[in-house]
Amino acid sequence: MTTITPNIIAEHGLTAEEYQRVLDILGRAPNLTELGIFSVMWSEHCSYKSSKKWLKTLPTSAPWVIQGPGENAGVIDIGDDLTAVFKMESHNHPSFIEPYQGAATGVGGILRDVFTMGARPVANLNALRFGAPDHPKTRHLISGVVAGIGGYGNCVGVPTVGGEVNFHPDYNGNILVNAMTVGIAPADRIFYSKASGVGNPVVYVGSKTGRDGIHGATMASAEFNADSEEKRPTVQVGDPFTEKLLIEACLELMATDVIVAIQDMGAAGLTSSSFEMASKGGLGVELTLDRVPMREEGMTPYELMLSESQERMLMVLEPGKEPVAEAIFRKWGLDFAVIGHLTDTGRMVLTWNGETVADLPIDPLAEAAPEYDRPWEPTPPAPVVDAADVPEVPWTEALPALMGSPDLASRRWIWEQYDHMVMGDTVQRPGGDAAVVRIHGSERGLAMTTDCTPRYVRADPVMGGRQAVAEAWRNLTAAGARPLAVTDNMNFGNPEKPLIMGQFVGACQGLAEACRALDFPVVSGNVSLYNETEGRAIPPTPTIGGVGVIDDLDRMATVTFKAPGEAIVVIGE
Amino acid sequence: MKARVHVTLKPGVLDPQGKAIANALHSLGFDGVKEARQGKVIDLDLDDTDAEAARARVDDMCRQLLANTVIETYRIEVDP
């Protein structure tokens, strides 16, 4: 058995203080598997330790909000006994390492967040930021990312209807790939992750578990030898066909009454899904890891718990209903395994070859997750530019320059690589202010958009945060929709730097103010911190994804001029 | 001079193609296929006349374009 050395602790990203907390909770030293579990549960990604304090200040309720932040995705009432389920999530780092697969698996992950809730995904959007267009890597990154988003979404058969793209040299070493999915679910069939029912079976479905994405840092620990790099790819490869099967199988099963709780295995796979389900239900869980479908030989409990293999889900079923579920998953050609059951011990117990390999208290671990009030400094006000100092440019020069600028140039090259019409309900294609997808079988529509202008946020985080929300709101109203709610994706640099933390705090404040003023609550979101290369942070990028409803598609508005001779009116200041 | 580059996924990387091929072969009744993996071969027709120089250049091409070394490995054959 591996001895836990300070080196191994550091490689798992735990500070000395955090490790002391581990010792206090367990009353003993953890083994490697347990340490791995703590490290992912307390990672920034899972615990929101730097951001939680500020996320709590966002407005999250309105009469039409059915589920705010805290579940796999937000849920809002859109009338006619239907709900819209949506969320945005980042896959920044993986997309920089391997643009095609990084972006593709990002789309896969956000789709799972949405159909886990019982919704059929009806649209994808993506908010992208790249470095300078003439930077040697940009071309490769953009073509890989776009092909990856298309490759995944096109195969799964969900139209990619919108998004945004910006360029700035400060993204040269750290691009942003934020993917959003919108789904529609019947109001009386929403599924949640809260486990219940002691003794109920815990079921694994989807693809087999391989050694994908097991954290680079953990590779160095004693169990692994020098040639392990080859065996432990940190980049996951997506399998959109399996995802399509998973969507269909899950939705088919959701039409029956056998699912108690369901959760996708995203980052930190089996660990966070089982922990979250048990923790929300105030229960314990016992898993027999030998039963997990495995793709490779010789996998260890540590690897099984930390693997980020894609296209997998965890469910709690009604007792005795395993055969119903199994038949559906087999019909769709997917793996299905009962890997454990719920207990009343409040502990997570993992066994392997008949031996207990981990035994952790769930609530203390979740409650003791670190939460930081990081020091922050407000962004110093940007110098005011005197209009007189701005050189005058004749419009005949300004207009072509603007039209040719990478930030304004047509995005047709991108969206033509996305199937934006599949499902037969795209009534407003990409290229307008907001995309509009008809609610199938009705004359109503959902409008959606993603927006953020990072240079405004960098100049003034509060104002920039407000502006992003206002822009999303305007884009929805411009399509004739009633804006209902937003999801956000907070992309920032290193929160341990007070100025960066100040950007985050300011943007949250701006977001909160605008959302409150517009009655446009935040129902889901994601935080991506530490977006830096060589000490230089990306421009602060709080991406907003807005959703609204159009009650009568005859009243939908589009951007094109309709006929010669019609009046052109400018409104606003 | 001809060069051939074999590009294969690193062991451990999920190979959806290979998986699909194995499944399809099974459903066609070809049992006994334990595993299938799919790779690429790129055949290049080069101006070079020196095998060693050619190999070095092709190695460059692989690292820059032909293989995605994050998930793939490659092997070069030069045919003098």
Place this chain on the structure above:
Amino acid sequence: MKARVHVTLKPGVLDPQGKAIANALHSLGFDGVKEARQGKVIDLDLDDTDAEAARARVDDMCRQLLANTVIETYRIEVDP
């Protein structure tokens, strides 16, 4: 027993992938690439123990599934 199948486009069938590779290599500054063609390699891990029988079965697999003989040819290597 391992078998390897090489699937290549028939000569005369225009290969968009190969052409794109050659163009990309040129634009990266690799002159002297006269032509590039891309094919597939499928590695199979088989239960068989007899090389001849294995070859015959893999030939069947190729004709039925692995190659589209309208545009592709294939070549089988069996590794005893």
Place this chain on the structure above:
Amino acid sequence: MKSAVIVFPGSNCDRDVAVSLEQTTGRPPVMHWHADPALPEDLDLVVVPGGFSYGDYLRCGAMAAHAAAMTGVRKAAERGVAVLGICNGFQVLCETGLLPGALMRNRDLRFLCKDVHLRVETTDTLFTGHYAPGQVIRIPIAHHDGNYVADLATQCALEDEDRVVFRYCDPAGKVTEDANPNGSLDNIAGILSEERTVLGLMPHPERLADPRLGGTDGRPLFASLLEALS
């Protein structure tokens, strides 16, 4: 008119084409699961829809060609039942040999989703009676592998027997290299079988058969079938 739509696990335009069939013919098609070899009796039309049948990782349509349901489709085709393959369906029909030739990766290697113009090359078919000869229509494409290839003998036969149904063209109806989105041989977008009862085409007529979606140029195809097959 009684129709069926084959549903592979990775089909994703099955519902779209079912909607168009129902809208234009007033009757919903039977959705037929890929694993079932026995197609419903008395069918007039089978549709093999767009999508990614079994993931299409090896070659588009390669695995679908061996699906149980395709045995039924082949038999139906032999009996003279009309068969329509759209996009992935076209690829599947080529792989099964119900149509000649093959569909390769697009010339620019990219997936392309956009409206294109097509010239209706023949109206002497079950599928195009409601178009005018030479009519230019606007229909979307959405594919990565729509680059049609065939050997010279096939190319000549298609030409001589009036079996090229649609060609990519410019808005004025000129068949030019620029109007060819994917590198297809002779700008071919859709072809017929020798018996003229099987049509495969890359563009998606079901995507522009509803005014709400921005056009109805796809509708006459379904209307033609309704008239020819009822």
